[in-house]
Amino acid sequence: MVHILGTLLPEKQLVKFALTHFYGIGHQTAARICARAQIHDRCKIRGLTSPQITTLTAFLSSPSTAPTLPSFPLATLDYVPPRPLGAELRREIRDNIAHLRNIGSYVGRRHAQGFPVRGQRTHSNAKTARKLNRVVRYS
Template identity: 50%
Template sequence: MVYVLGVNLPDRHLVKYALTQFYGIGPHTSERLCARFQMHRTCKVRDLTPLQVTALASFLSSPKEALSPPRYPTATPDFVPSTKSHQELAAEFRTERKQREADNKKPEFLLRRLRDARVRPDDLKELKIEAELRQEMRDNIAHQKMIGSYVGRRHAMGLPVRGQNTQNNAKTARKLNRVHRY
């Protein structure tokens, strides 16, 4: 058994299913976390290395401060592979890098990526789990109660909120009307 942030992850479960034990992590987020930490989709919790467990725990404890995964440049549509040897390409790359550092310029692929609207921000940075998510939900419910909305009143009376049926709808309607009158 692996304990990560107070949550027990069973050894025999696949990592992508075990991560759903955290309050606030569903199947889609779990798959994205596995991809971020390079865990194979058939990897079980017992097969995780200590480094992967540590990286996962540190990310889940504070996702906003975590570094984004490296993004590698992709080839442009007009790219033509070079016929130069590896040594020639490495030397050319080093000279270009020195020239860029001397000019203090960003590489072209970074500038393209900054201009490209298809590059989305890292959604996992906004991940909230366990106590933080529960607190946010309590705050939202308290706000609904404070403004006196229909949903807030149903929360206050302990009634179903999202359209579920109650035992006695007429009795519930009378309760709501009494609460609404002043």
Template identity: 45%
Template sequence: MVFILGVNFPEQRLVKRALESFYGVGPSISLRLMAKFHIHPTARVGEIATKQVTDLTAELSSMTIENDLRRRLRDNIKRLRDMGTYRGRRHAMGLPVRGQSTQTQISTARKLNKIERKG
């Protein structure tokens, strides 16, 4: 088990997949991090050196990921709702925010835009 940013990963897991398991780190950011620390794209977590693990942990801790990013997104949506903008009202009603058609298919948008409805 390899310990990266407070999470234990099995040694056979790909480094790319391990990095993408953090909220806010997608495919492009994980590839950029791996290139920065000279890690092969098909490398496993158990194969990388401990110095590379500590460097990855330090780099991830300096980024805005996980709870900080979730809080920032929630605050941005709350700010839009408080200002009474069109996007804020669409978020509050659980409707599509970016101009999609609501005539027939909005079930996915209703699922994704569910937030607390106070205020």
């Protein structure tokens, strides 16, 4: 097992699928990160070298300040602006919801009441929204 930034990555898994264990990284972003770090599509976590692990760690810790890699024909990418990952992304989402609640918008009120936010039906199918938008009540 390999630990990168506190996340445990299984050794038998392909790198592009293992990177999705990080909060905020999907399949497309993981494929782009692998191409940028010049990691083959079929490379598994146990097949990574120390410089590749260092490159991944540097990029994931701060994408905006990560060193640029030399360009090879194998890894042609469009520029993707850096996004926050992990705890930073969670904090940003929480702050956005808090802002919506503070300004009293419709979406903020739905979050505060624990109802579905994006127009879903409330008569019978709001179990997931009740779970995710749980109202914190202090006695």
